[in-house]
Amino acid sequence: MALTDAQMADVRRYMGYALTGTTMPITNDQDVVYVQFGMVTMSLHHRLTTLSASEEAVLINTYLAPLNSMEQDIIGIRGNLDTAQASVWTHNALEQSDRDRLFDSWRRRMCQFIGAAPGLGLGLGGGIRVVRG
Known part of the structure; x- marks a missing residue:
């Protein structure tokens, strides 16, 4: 069984790499x-299309499925942004940053599993560097 085109796009996206569209076919x-x-040295496309069945299962079940859920959870917090407290419930002011950190942590773990460095969308080398000149 091979990864679907959508799964391949999600892997690249979660790894922090920009889309290529139809301007450059990925082979x-x-x-x-x-x-x-x-x-x-091999292309990410080659790496992802030559996974063993067990590696593919780990990639899909341990990384892609949870990352899809985590991403939706981050989007879902928008419903609580206008409420600081309701009855006994109190909004966690750090919820989005906590979820973002967890999400990015799992994205980096997936990069390590695949054996590739995180892309610019995940920070150079997996972190953000600020340079003063």
Whole structure:
């Protein structure tokens, strides 16, 4: 069983890489992301299309499914942004930053599982660097 196009797009997106659209077809030999395994360099596309069945199952069940849920949870907090307290319930003012941090932590774990560095959308090297000049 192979990853669907939507799953491939989600992997790239969660890894922090920008979309390519139809301007540059992504193939085993042409990609914007390359991974290094010892002396072997391959495109992310090649890496994702040559996973074993068990690796693919881990990628889908341990990373993609939970990341989809976490992303929806982040979007879902918008319903509580206008309420600080209701009866005994008190809004967690740090909910979005807590969820963002958890989400990004799992995105980085998926990058490690795949063996590729996080993209710019996840911060260079998995973090954000500020330089003063």
